[in-house]
Amino acid sequence: MKKLLQKGFTFVELLIVLGILAILIATVLLVINPAEAQRKARDAQRMKDLVTMQAIMDQAVSDGVFTVTAAWDSSQQAGSKACDGTGWLGFGQDFCKYIAVLPRDPQNVVSGKIAGVEGTGTACSNATTIDSKTLYYYAAYDVDSNSYEVNVRQESTSGCKNINNDGGDSNAFVEAGTAEGLDLIGDK
Numbered sequence: 001m002k003k004l005l006q007k008g009f010t011f012v013e014l015l016i017v018l019g020i021l022a023i024l025i026a027t028v029l030l031v032i033n034p035a036e037a038q039r040k041a042r043d044a045q046r047m048k049d050l051v052t053m054q055a056i057m058d059q060a061v062s063d064g065v066f067t068v069t070a071a072w073d074s075s076q077q078a079g080s081k082a083c084d085g086t087g088w089l090g091f092g093q094d095f096c097k098y099i100a101v102l103p104r105d106p107q108n109v110v111s112g113k114i115a116g117v118e119g120t121g122t123a124c125s126n127a128t129t130i131d132s133k134t135l136y137y138y139a140a141y142d143v144d145s146n147s148y149e150v151n152v153r154q155e156s157t158s159g160c161k162n163i164n165n166d167g168g169d170s171n172a173f174v175e176a177g178t179a180e181g182l183d184l185i186g187d188k
């Protein structure tokens with residue numbers, strides 16, 4: 001019996017093994033960083049949606065479907081994903097022939113603890129988080145120049161670099177569109 005017990009772990013040995021396991025798990029979590037991985041995944045979706053929104057707007061401008069008579073900003077209407085003109089990217093226009101369901105920010109929150117990141121420079125090394133702001137997609141159409149701008153935020157530190165070098169005037173958005181200087185949407 002004594003021999004058998006000696007072959008097993010002592011309490012101290014068990015503690016050491018558990019300690020090592022805890023360190024290993026903490027290290028793996030630090031490397032994988034599930035929260036940052038989720039932010040990256042949402043950012044990737046946002047970049048995809050930006051291209052989709054550009055395609056919708058390009059087509060709509062090309063087809064001359066806009067009947068609005070004044071500049072229009074959809075940035076505060078991130079609710080419905082309906083394509084029939086009542087959705088957030090509506091401008092009162094029916095976009096159903098271009099897309100069945102409008103893209104919408106994966107988070108789509110009025111005010112989050114972290115609403116995104118912003119920073120300057122190609123590496124965005126000074127990235128800081130944006131607190132207590134809307135985490136929506138934004139769009140604007142200017143009737144005089146028949147041009148538009150669409151914006152998305154980024155949440156992950158690595159996504160921050162997407163907000164620069166896009167030809168726009170904002171260090172808080174990834175901007176795209178046909179408006180000169182992409183200056184139709186101010187910082188939100």
Ligand SMILES: [Ca+2]
Binds near residue numbers: 163167168172174175
């Ligand atoms: Ca930008």
Ligand SMILES: [Ca+2]
Binds near residue numbers: 149
């Ligand atoms: Ca802009």
